[in-house]
Amino acid sequence: MRQIAHQITVKTHERHLYDITGEVTAWVHAGGFRTGLLTLYIQHTSASLMINENYDPDVLKDMERFFDRLVTDGDPLFVHTAEGPDDMPAHIRTALTQVNLSIPLIDGKLALGTWQGIFLFEHRHLPMARRVMLHLLGE
Amino acid sequence: MRQIAHQITVKTHERHLYDITGEVTAWVHAGGFRTGLLTLYIQHTSASLMINENYDPDVLKDMERFFDRLVTDGDPLFVHTAEGPDDMPAHIRTALTQVNLSIPLIDGKLALGTWQGIFLFEHRHLPMARRVMLHLLGE
């Protein structure tokens, strides 16, 4: 049993769901594990992680529009507006989605379903550099 | 330290919370581990996982009705309607709940609280066969 870790940086240019499946699986496969557990951990409070459909781009657009409506930028409920009208909504959207993901590795492959992709959900409108820690434990 | 993995299939017949605690704990106990970490991973984007109260059936009904209201079938906001009015809501309900769960195993038992059950949350109305990967690491 052994473990490896690696930090990736995702450059975002606007509020959007960014597919990071390719970069994550490339790193996992390079590790040469057969069976194990992958953990993804995002080190931010205004961007998050999500596993969802990666086939029809309309799913991502609908997802983004649903969250825009559920957590409204500039909602007068919010006191914390230091970084603008998308500041507090970004924290809440992070709370409603994921900071960490756990994906088993079976027979040398991540156990992702046929239509599942791994996404970084950027909740801020301005460009950001987002750090995601990857940790793989197994053999 | 060793690890085992197993895929279970849950046959769903309608949108509903299905209790899978018995099947999961039976597999875990058969593994003969004393201490470890169980990961559950659902390989779909329109069904999800949830740990919640397993005592009063009204909790499940209220949970289902809350999600039905929060993410409305046929909402005109959605462009992605290829598989019907429950298609995009299913992806969003998955995003708002869990694709993976992590439960420690302590003294040979999962660390579930007294009233906690493990549920598969089917978000589609039609019958489905849902695959959940179980991975257990420990000794």
Next chain:
Amino acid sequence: MRQIAHQITVKTHERHLYDITGEVTAWVHAGGFRTGLLTLYIQHTSASLMINENYDPDVLKDMERFFDRLVTDGDPLFVHTAEGPDDMPAHIRTALTQVNLSIPLIDGKLALGTWQGIFLFEHRHLPMARRVMLHLLGE
């Protein structure tokens, strides 16, 4: 590779986000691990876990007020009201946030971002004693 586990009890006095970062990191550091995976697991269905901003107290207040509005106490939709108007909302707020968290340990430190804190989100109004299981696996 080795693993350790420990149960902490968090005494809550009202619905609120309680910062447990200090207690968790103290236990992790005492374990003497360099690299590994920390799992937090809350053994309740009416309180949950959240990683979010720990700098500006207004973030916590806004977060609490958003959830109060999204899942309304005493909503006539709910049948399960055995323990009062905050009973079913507590289960739903738990479903929308986290029962478990996974945080990698890198170079002897949890991979928390600069502004990230670990919180227990108490969803009931009455005082409670909440049990959180900590499990650390690594070397």
